[in-house]
Amino acid sequence: TSLVWRQPAQALLRARTSHGCVLSAQCFASTYTTSTTSGDDTTPALTPLQRARLSLQAAAGALADPSRADLVAALGETTGDFALRAMARRLNNTPHGRGILETQPLFDDAFYDACARAPPSTLGAAYHTFMTKRGFHPSERPAVRYVSNDDARGAAGDLKYVMLRYRQVHDIWHVLFGLNTTVFGELVLKAIEARQTGLPMCYMSAFVAPAARLPRAQRERFYAVYLPWAWRAGNTCVDLMAVDYNEAVEKPLEDVRREWRISVAPAQVAITPSSPSSGS
Template sequence: MKLSIPRASTLTAVRHATSTSLIAPAAAIRTFSVLNRPPPNYPGHVPLTGVERAALAIGSGLISFFNPRRADTIAAFAEVTATPYFIYRLRDAMLASPTGRQILRDRPRMTSTSLNLEYLRSLPASTVGRTYVEWLDREHVTPDTRSAVRYVEDPECAYVLQRYRESHDFYHALTGLPTVREGEVALKAFEFANTLLPMTGLSVLAAATLKPSERKRFLSTYLPWAVRNGLRSDEVINVYWEKEMETDVDELRARLGVEPPPDLREIRKREREERKRRKEAEMSGAAV
């Protein structure tokens, strides 16, 4: 049997190719510094070092906990804590759904222009679109207040988080929860059970900052509702809201497996009226 031995030039080429293949990935994944920052992966992207990411997570987390209305710090905390696992889990949930895959292909954005709010106001009262726009009007908010994702490395995952962020007001409309702190905490508990995003879990801890009566109501009523509905319902990230505007809102709730909680706005209104009556009674009694 004749043994075939590669020529020296061939062995050299193989060794060179092998060494190059080992070195190239290492160079591609090497860490960078603030003085050697790589180019952005998409418009608006800000690459972060590991130290920067950790510092931003701690700082934004503390600020968000003590001031839940700081949308900028909440957004930053959501982005730096979504990786390496949670945002990929949410992306995979979209890839597992035909509707989710279509959303990822189309990558629609939700703004006051793209949603045509005037058209939504013309829809029947029972529709998703009318329910949504009436919630916007009642809470005095617009779809244009959601900031762009900046700190997620993967462009597709960045869009997934952007989609979640822009869908937040639809979750409010679907559940009827208002934007007061008590309502936001209840909705974040629902979102945490459904999405597992760390930011939503941190927001639930803000229940500690509620008034005693609000905290008691959250623990007895809204937290059990949020856990039950968040776990059993479909992945709400897979709702193609733009295609559901003319759908009956109760039909969509039934399809997703979401039951609306007790009307928090109405409960708070009755409490205010009761406090006002008691105060007037006390004043009239003191006058006598």
Template structure:
């Protein structure tokens, strides 16, 4: 059985049938409870076989993205100088990222390591996608409540093509109130789609070297339109 060995720490080799079963089971669990991040992670890995190589190619064909693939930076508490980021000016990417983490009581260390991606480089690509997810919230000006998550998922679905994001974008709104659904449909989703289509690939930004850059400047560089207000 060639290739059936561990490609990176934590890797679990699986057959196409096993991946299909894992995808189906994790999709059901994730739809029942969108906050089951472990199930969302499994779904992303078992259904990303087409999207992940495409994302890797986008990174390889971009100077900054290529450097990220070569250097394999990680966004974790152990790699972040939190005191320095807290001391940066208001409006800078680093300061607003830390503010987002503090306000929403989230940590970059909660991101699941990949297990079911049968390619070591693609495993890093999905790891990177997960670790910049909170930076997407920061760039898009979206909170971590269900409304904010759905908006980010729409943007990520357009950007990445990952079926997990498409599923989250499509089924995430089912728990929202009528008022929030109306704002989502008329303002937030159209903005997220336009921004996702207009923006260059968000995985091609070496965020760790951009902490001092103003968020507004990075939005303009990427092509993300100014975010609309989100109802509480």
């Protein structure tokens, strides 16, 4: 679905917002031409006004068309500075978290291959099955464009990496919580992500988007049953940004869930062989 970022993070392509403004690659390139370089990536140097404008346009466009993964990504990046810094501080406050910030492990081909070799009923095997059935691959996650590391080194860590890690763990959270990739399942997971990460984009997806995107019966059930469950689940489990997924690949999935205090979603949105492969 649209609620994460499977498409490349290109400059904002065509999307009409509720104000009638068309976002296009040409318009964006001509508006935000100054950039700063951090590592191998180039980050547009946005003024506060430009950042606010981009956030509003991305929010309106993403709400109107949730399939616009580029708009959802831009919204998460332009509104997430405070939450990213808080996550980086949490990581930096533990030895294992500091190791994550220093080594910056990725869900790359090596990780995916290890999952493919993992024994049945393990976290790695379940994750690999989830991804292959839907035609997903971890490498599809785009680069982070609108988060700058200029003031993020040292105690705050690497904010660009924290955002990328958030995107990369999304699919394995689907597996851990037993949530499918329908729009409904994605919105439930966004509520868990809101509690775990504090990202404003997740809050908007969990609390506002259901009212606009779900049919009445689903919307009522979402707010009455699944949103409270998701909030409790995100609050009860460990900090899932700070766990070692590589070390857990060959552990039985149920053991990992117990160790990380994860509760599985109510059956109506649990992963089943017939779950729609709508992306995530």
